[in-house]
Amino acid sequence: MLVVRPAGPADIDALLDLAFLSGKGFTSLPEDRAVLAERLALSAQSFAREVSPQHAWYTLMLEDTETGVIEGVAGIKGAVGLDRPHFSFRVMTLAQYSSATGTRFDHQALVLVNECTGSSEVGSLFLRPRKRQGGAGSLLARARYALIGANRDLFAATIMAELRGWFDERDESPFWHGIAAKFFRLPFEDADRMITATDGQFILDLAPRHPIYLELVDPAAREAIAKVHRHGARALAMLEDEGFTRSGLIDIFDGGPTVTAPRDQIRTVRNAQTLPAAAGVVEVAADERLHLVAVPGLATFRATLTPARITDDALVVPEATLAALGIRPGDPLIVS
The missing domain is CATH 3.40.630.30 (Gcn5-related N-acetyltransferase (GNAT))
Structure with a gap:
């Protein structure tokens, strides 16, 4: 399993x-x-x-x-x-209009953001x-x-x-070859x-500070x-x-x-709900999906896919599922 x-x-x-x-x-x-x-x-x-x-x-x-x-x-x-900025590029549209020429251009550009x-x-x-x-x-x-x-x-x-x-x-x-490498100049x-492996200062030092117009970028x-x-x-x-x-x-x-x-x-x-676990035989139809079940908590967390039957007061799963998750009947289980 x-x-x-x-x-x-x-x-x-x-x-x-x-x-x-x-x-x-x-x-x-x-x-x-x-x-x-x-x-x-x-x-x-x-x-x-x-x-x-x-x-x-x-x-x-x-x-x-x-x-x-x-x-x-x-x-x-x-x-x-x-602890350090999480940089991305945002794809933005920069609109430019000239009344003198009666023209408008929408430029796609990359802008460095955090x-x-x-x-x-x-x-x-x-x-x-x-x-x-x-x-x-x-x-x-x-x-x-x-x-x-x-x-x-x-x-x-x-x-x-x-x-x-x-x-x-x-x-x-x-x-990388068409845009990023031109600024970082590293393999x-x-x-x-x-x-x-580093604190990321090289990104702050070398990343572009101005919009990169995509019309000027390699296709x-x-x-x-x-x-x-x-x-x-x-x-x-x-x-x-x-x-x-x-x-x-x-x-x-x-x-x-x-x-x-x-x-x-x-x-x-x-969609998750928490129910007490119970061991039993669970019949699964050929077109029925398995359920994600998980042990709540942090250090005790475990998860698997298993046949399961949801009742008003329990989550019934095979005995082997309880063993694999390290729990006993009556212990809480998350099902989604």
Whole structure:
């Protein structure tokens, strides 16, 4: 059975393996053992409530309980932009009119902004290729929202997500080469690494301070603006299904889109209910979906997809589900 659980320092080898598999442009999973070890230490502190909610970073692992193999990872940041600015480009329309010539032009432009301060962020969603079918991605993604819904006081009223931008068949970013590299003048890999390995001062030092008119930009870079990586299309669809919408913000390095949603309007959060668990046989029709169930709380959090029957006073699930989640009959369960 696949179960989502809190990550800790013992998961470093599995997390590093996933980081190498994730490939270029997956900024939140750097191929750096020391950085990832710090991430896991912070995750353990976050789940133990040893850091402030704004500075918490919760890392979740998708584990196959039968094999013990870690099949995926996802994360939630308590808040972004507090210790350093969280820069994005906003795609804006600049209108210009001349009465002397009787002409009007609407120019599309990129403007550097810092608008996401204080928002909580879901991200770092990555699965091994063999697990990208059969609902594993949905379980891992929705487990984040179940954790948020069970601990609303720890998260901001707005939840955001940044998606990896478009890379071509040569695994190169047209947006980086056509726009961002002209200001940072670094290899993409170096800039990508510095996002997580430094305080980000280089962005403040080098990022453009004036609007970038898109009429002056290389067409390939222009077409990549707000375009999602081929491996991120499914992630975007799942976010939109939960109620996230495009914000008009894009990543300053690869042009990937930022989507946002009100915390309490996320579908998994909005539809969740808490009931006492009960063990029993649950018949599932061929066209019936599995239910997301989760153990509330923080350090005790677990989530899985399972057959379930909702009654007036209990949530009936198979005995194996209770065992995988580490709970007993009568313990509370979230179902969505």
